[in-house]
Amino acid sequence: MDKYRKLNLFTLELGSDLCLEKTLEEILKSIPLIREETFDKYGVVIPNVRIKENKALKSLEYVIKVNGYAAGRFEFKKNSILILDTGFVKTKMTGKPAKEPVFGVPGLWITKGKRVEAEQNGYVTLTAPKVIRVHLQEKIKENLSSVITTQYVGELLDEVLKENEFLCTQLVKKYGNASLTVVKLVLCSLLDEEVSIRNLLPILETISNEPKFDRAKIPALVNKVRCSIIPDIIGSLGERNNDIKALLLSQKLSESMFNNLTETGEIAFNPAIRKLFSNELSLKISEMIDQGFSPVVLCVEPLRYSVKFFFDSLGISNIHVLSDMEMTAAIRKMNTSLQVFATIGEDFVPTTENAKEASGNEKTLEASRSKKISNDDYVRLQEKLNQIVGNLEPFEQKVLSMRFGLGEERSHTLEEVGNAFDIPLEKIRRIEAKALRLLRKNANSDE
Incomplete structure (x- = not known):
């Protein structure tokens, strides 16, 4: 190459x-x-x-x-x-x-x-x-x-062909001229979620087992591929003994997400609901990190791709989304154990009417935003959070701000924070956990 x-x-x-x-x-x-x-x-x-x-x-x-x-x-x-x-x-x-x-x-x-x-x-x-x-x-x-071009995939398959001619023949036989396109779409989807494609053979084998090429079903195919390389995905989480603690989307919330799916697979909640959901999720993520766990959300398989896209649109990129199928594969292949850390969406469930409001005219959208901003409880909550954060040490404030996107364009991963300060990841994790404990202690003492 x-x-x-x-x-x-x-x-x-x-x-x-x-x-x-x-x-x-x-x-x-x-x-x-x-x-x-x-x-x-x-x-x-x-x-x-x-x-x-x-x-x-x-x-x-x-x-x-x-x-x-x-x-x-x-x-x-x-x-x-x-x-x-x-x-x-x-x-x-x-x-x-x-x-x-x-x-x-x-x-x-x-x-x-x-x-x-x-x-x-x-x-x-x-x-x-x-x-x-x-x-x-x-x-x-x-x-x-962007690296995964059709040419890249072609040369990649040429390398595989040297040691696994049967697999490459099956791909070409199954998809014909579309074989390079299918492999490219799957690899790009995996990399967009920062999933390694180094273990290439199970990826190609899963693709070759699909009955026919349908671009609309690429997300479903990607989910199957993820199941085939689940040991790599679970291993990248860095949890001890591969024991996973996850946030679970409630059944009612999952049903509401299904009801609000657009034709392109996006979850169409209005801005106010997106904000409430983002706040609840961010708090739970903070609690997980505080206790030393990688943030993981578990949902049903048909929703996984849409949920991940939804989180990205909220600016929550430091989270892994696993499906029930993937966890089943992990338990079977790796003897992984799963514990539910918390359930998301039990108290507040949006309806399909919210999606209709979100797709209304600009006046309706602006009215919704104005109502949200002028809410007295929301303003008091923001003032309280600012007061609590102000009591933390400067560096603790910076860690929280970078990790969760407070005053930033986006949230940052633990690795990104470590690179920014040229400090080992474990040291950043300890500082972050300390800051979150202080934050929670200060918040509880004022209740």
């Missing part, structure tokens, strides 16, 4: 000062590591990242492009270095406020001469090569499905 790797799907353009020998050397060294880590984790061979100087950029600016479009950019300050407060800073330093570009963590610009002082005081110092590496790695992860 050497020929394919030469495609310029990902491009890193650098300003003139970032092309200086020492800086450029560190950036170049990071690229093979990113490619190796991506393959080890997701089973995807990403093409070489093209690195070039762009004289149109400012001297300390860089741009990451995906398929020719700018996906991220940042500009460093001359003779300055970016520092982040870890929450364990001994002496506060002054500098120009800034935000690191990958996760939006607040930081400070200080002069390079103060770097040693900052590190001795407990700050994390971010060099240009480190920022660029993490930023590039995140953009590659976000766009992994």
